[in-house]
Amino acid sequence: MSPLDFVVLIGSMLGIAGYGIWQTRGRRDLNAYLKGGHTPWFAIGLSVMATQASAVTFLSTPGQGYADGLGFVQVYFGVPLALLIIAIFFLPIFRRLNVFTAYEYLGRRFDTKTRLLGAALFLVQRGLGAGLTIYAPAIVLTTVFGWPLDLTIICSGLLVIIYTVAGGNDAVTVTQKYQLGIIFAGMLTAFGLLLAKLPAGLTSGDTLTLAGGFQKLHAVNFSTSLHERYTLWSGLLGGTFLMLSYFGTDQSQVQRYLSGASLREGRLGLMFNAVCKIPMQFSILFLGVLIFVFYQFEPAPLFFNPVSARVLAGQGNGPKLQAYEASFNNTQTEKQQQLRAWIAARHGGNPIAANAAFAAAAQAQRQGEQIRQSAAQELAAKNHGTTGNEADYVFITFILHQLPHGIIGLLVAAFFAATFSSKAAELNALSSSTTIDFYRHLIRRDATDAACVKASKWFTAFWGVVAIGFALYAHLVENLIQAVNILGSIFYGVMLGLFVVAFFLRHVGGTAVFWAALAAQTLVFVLFRELSISYLWYPLIGCAACVALSCLLQLFLGADGERDNLGTT
Amino acid sequence: MKSPAPVKPAPEIETETPGLPLFRSWRAVYVFVLACFVLWVGLLIALTEMFS
Numbered sequence: 001m002s003p004l005d006f007v008v009l010i011g012s013m014l015g016i017a018g019y020g021i022w023q024t025r026g027r028r029d030l031n032a033y034l035k036g037g038h039t040p041w042f043a044i045g046l047s048v049m050a051t052q053a054s055a056v057t058f059l060s061t062p063g064q065g066y067a068d069g070l071g072f073v074q075v076y077f078g079v080p081l082a083l084l085i086i087a088i089f090f091l092p093i094f095r096r097l098n099v100f101t102a103y104e105y106l107g108r109r110f111d112t113k114t115r116l117l118g119a120a121l122f123l124v125q126r127g128l129g130a131g132l133t134i135y136a137p138a139i140v141l142t143t144v145f146g147w148p149l150d151l152t153i154i155c156s157g158l159l160v161i162i163y164t165v166a167g168g169n170d171a172v173t174v175t176q177k178y179q180l181g182i183i184f185a186g187m188l189t190a191f192g193l194l195l196a197k198l199p200a201g202l203t204s205g206d207t208l209t210l211a212g213g214f215q216k217l218h219a220v221n222f223s224t225s226l227h228e229r230y231t232l233w234s235g236l237l238g239g240t241f242l243m244l245s246y247f248g249t250d251q252s253q254v255q256r257y258l259s260g261a262s263l264r265e266g267r268l269g270l271m272f273n274a275v276c277k278i279p280m281q282f283s284i285l286f287l288g289v290l291i292f293v294f295y296q297f298e299p300a301p302l303f304f305n306p307v308s309a310r311v312l313a314g315q316g317n318g319p320k321l322q323a324y325e326a327s328f329n330n331t332q333t334e335k336q337q338q339l340r341a342w343i344a345a346r347h348g349g350n351p352i353a354a355n356a357a358f359a360a361a362a363q364a365q366r367q368g369e370q371i372r373q374s375a376a377q378e379l380a381a382k383n384h385g386t387t388g389n390e391a392d393y394v395f396i397t398f399i400l401h402q403l404p405h406g407i408i409g410l411l412v413a414a415f416f417a418a419t420f421s422s423k424a425a426e427l428n429a430l431s432s433s434t435t436i437d438f439y440r441h442l443i444r445r446d447a448t449d450a451a452c453v454k455a456s457k458w459f460t461a462f463w464g465v466v467a468i469g470f471a472l473y474a475h476l477v478e479n480l481i482q483a484v485n486i487l488g489s490i491f492y493g494v495m496l497g498l499f500v501v502a503f504f505l506r507h508v509g510g511t512a513v514f515w516a517a518l519a520a521q522t523l524v525f526v527l528f529r530e531l532s533i534s535y536l537w538y539p540l541i542g543c544a545a546c547v548a549l550s551c552l553l554q555l556f557l558g559a560d561g562e563r564d565n566l567g568t569t
Numbered sequence: 570m571k572s573p574a575p576v577k578p579a580p581e582i583e584t585e586t587p588g589l590p591l592f593r594s595w596r597a598v599y600v601f602v603l604a605c606f607v608l609w610v611g612l613l614i615a616l617t618e619m620f621s
Contacts, residue, residue: 073613080606084599212620219613264585267595274602278609 001145005409012182012413013420017163020175024167030449033168033456034100034432038261043173044269047256047425049276050176050183052246054422055137055415058183058284063304063391065288066295069216071230075536076281078239079247083274086248087267089503094254095263100436102254102499109502110510112441117517118498119437122251123430125491127463130426131470132487134160136392137415138471143307144396153471156416157423161464164424165457169259169432172424179417186414187287189407190399194290197402199297201343207293209346210339213358214296214365216289219282229534238536245492245539249499252422252429291398296339296361302328302375304393312379324375328368335364423467431460489535490528493542494521500543501550508554516549 001009039047064072099105103122107115134157142149163171198207211217221231228234247253247270260266302325303309313321338361345353376390399411435456440447447455494517501513524542528535592598 070613070616077606077610080602084602088599208620215621217620218617220610220617262585264588268587268589268598271598271602275605278606282609282613 001408001412002405004406005412008406008409009413009416012410013159013416016175016178016182016417017159017420019178020163020171021166023174024171030452030456032170033453034428034435035169035255035259039173039259039265041260041265041268041272043177044257044260044265045272045276046180047173047176047259048247048253048269048273049280050180050418050421051252051256051425052273052422053183053280053418054133055418056133058187058418059137059140059395059415060392061281061284062288062291062395063389063393065216065285066292066394067288067391069211069289070219070282070285071221073219073278073282073285074221074230074232074235075239075242076278077232077235078237078241078243079277080274081236081240082243082247083270085244087270087274090248090499091257091266091270092263093503094258095266099258101251101433102249103251103433103437106498106502107437107441110513114498114510114514114517115437115441117514118249118495119433121491121495121521122249122433125487126250126252126426126430127466128470129487130423130430130463130467133423133426134419134467135471137419140392140396141412141415143305144393144400150472153468156419157464157468157471160420160423160427161461164427164431164464165460168453168456169255169428172421172428173256173259175424176421179421182410182417183414183421186407186411187284190403190411191283191287191290193403193407194287194294194398198290198294199340199343201347202293202297206343206346207290210296210342211289211293213362214292216292226533226537229536231534234534234536238534238538238540241496241539241543242489242492242536245496245543246488249492249495250429250488251433252426255429255432256425288394291394294398294402296365297336299329299332301397302372303379304390304397306393308376308379308390312375320378321375324371328371328375331364331368331371335361335368338364427460427463427467430463431456434459434463486535489538490524491521491542493524493539493544494546496539497543497546497550500547505547505550508550509557512553512557513546513550516553517546519549520545 061072094102094105097105097108099108101119103115103119106118134153138149138152138156141147142152163175167174202210208217221228222233223231224233225231226234257266257269260269301309302321303312309321312324338357342354342357342361345351345357399408403411435452439455439459440452444451444455497520498513498517501508501516520542523545524538527541528538586593587595587598589598592601
């Protein structure tokens with residue numbers, strides 16, 4: 001990165017954080033600090049979007065598109081359906097009861113132990129998730145740029161902690177607007193420059209045909225196999241439950257749409273995301289597909305992760321790496337020649353020659369992938385089975401080697417902006433739940449608002465330090481964005497089950513749902529360990545198990561068990 | 570341990586309209602969202618069929 005890149009990066013990050021602190025200075029009221037002021041629906045919509053879209057979304061998803069095509073978009077098919085259910089059923093109840101946290105509702109509907117169980121499930125999975133949120137972009141950026149990993153994690157983590165502690169929920173919302181602006185500006189610029197860098201003779205039809213020919217446009221998979229990770233059915237059913245759990249029961253999201261001045265603002269903010277989420281994810285994946293097309297005409301590295309090449313070349317194995325690279329480059333040269341012949345034949349109206357050239361290019365592509373896999377296997381053997389995921393390094397490699405200075409800084413700023421926006425919302429939510437569900441409910445029931453604000457600031461800092469600590473000791477996991485979703489899918493189903501029982505099964509009381517939730521969570525852990533089905537099914541399994549076991553246990557406990565404390569179902 | 574807190578309903582009118590041009594009711598907003606969803610999935614299926 002050049003000095004210009006650093007000016008853009010540091011200036012935008014510090015500027016936004018400083019603006020957030022200045023805008024929200026002097027917030028002492030608990031309601032304003034935890035819930036925020038009267039946020040309009042558009043700001044809520046952006047805030048919900050920014051909270052979900054962490055740096056992993058923008059760094060790793062193009063790599064998913066590059067490696068596997070558009071299939072990952074099916075995960076988001078559940079978003080519009082889930083947000084509709086939340087807007088119609090969940091949100092009015094949360095607002096009517098004027099709760100700070102979603103788990104406060106569980107306490108009112110059931111009892112304290114169920115409330116604490118819901119809050120604890122949230123704190124465990126979101127606390128770990130917050131660490132991953134900050135670790136994921138840091139590991140990729142530091143690997144590529146050679147920055148010290150620990151220092152990057154600590155500096156970026158501390159900056160988020162400072163402005164989130166200072167301004168609370170409002171600071172999160174205020175900064176998220178500008179952070180999302182940086183993100184969109186960066187991604188759109190990358191998109192435009194990538195289009196300009198495609199070969200001159202390549203039309204949009206050629207681009208789509210080429211991508212489709214290499215199976216990168218297979219967006220919808222009708223397979224009914226439970227073992228295939230992304231299908232239409234896992235997206236519609238499992239994805240709906242995953243998103244319903246995330247948006248409906250995860251305090252980091254609930255807090256976003258509860259910050260609206262009225263029910264209308266929260267609902268419209270959710271509907272904004274229901275309309276925009278699928279096209280947004282499609283666009284990010286499609287960016288990855290375009291990068292794939294770009295690298296069909298430009299030399300691609302054997303490994304996008306620079307550490308992989310260094311590890312493979314270590315211990316005197318440099319010649320072996322060079323041999324792999326030479327073979328790989330030969331297949332690439334062959335492929336590029338065949339693809340240029342394919343374009344010429346296609347434009348010249350010679351379909352037979354075009355088909356032959358494309359088949360030869362596809363053959364060269366397969367040979368190249370085989371060489372890459374052989375090298376990756378050798379790398380895994382040297383690296384105790386770990387290769388790191390290449391897909392996470394595709395977009396940043398393209399940025400670094402193909403985009404001009406200044407734009408590189410803008411895009412790295414976009415990744416950090418995405419990290420900050422989701423991490424700040426997570427810290428704010430973790431702090432709110434700890435303050436409201438544990439501190440004020442269990443430790444100091446007579447705490448004043450000022451004492452709660454003070455405690456909330458300490459809890460924000462505490463969770464920030466926990467996240468930094470987890471990030472410092474995290475190890476590289478599969479694809480980063482999948483890791484975030486897998487972690488959520490293990491816990492979210494049972495959390496959703498608690499709320500489904502609360503909203504719709506009036507005859508079930510706290511004791512039944514509490515033990516049912518514990519049993520269902522244990523079942524999910526066991527199934528996750530034993531089965532190899534797509535992770536998208538676990539929210540559905542966890543929710544169904546929690547609901548079914550609640551009903552059974554309530555039958556066993558009889559009609560004298562605890563019932564609905566609210567009369568509001 | 571059971572501690573049902575008193576319910577404090579927020580002073581809010583749930584019957585408020587969306588207040589958007591072209592959308593007179595929430596039902597219209599929900600139908601629009603569903604229509605967008607169906608359109609997107611349909612376009613993605615078409616893309617898959619055309620180029621795979």
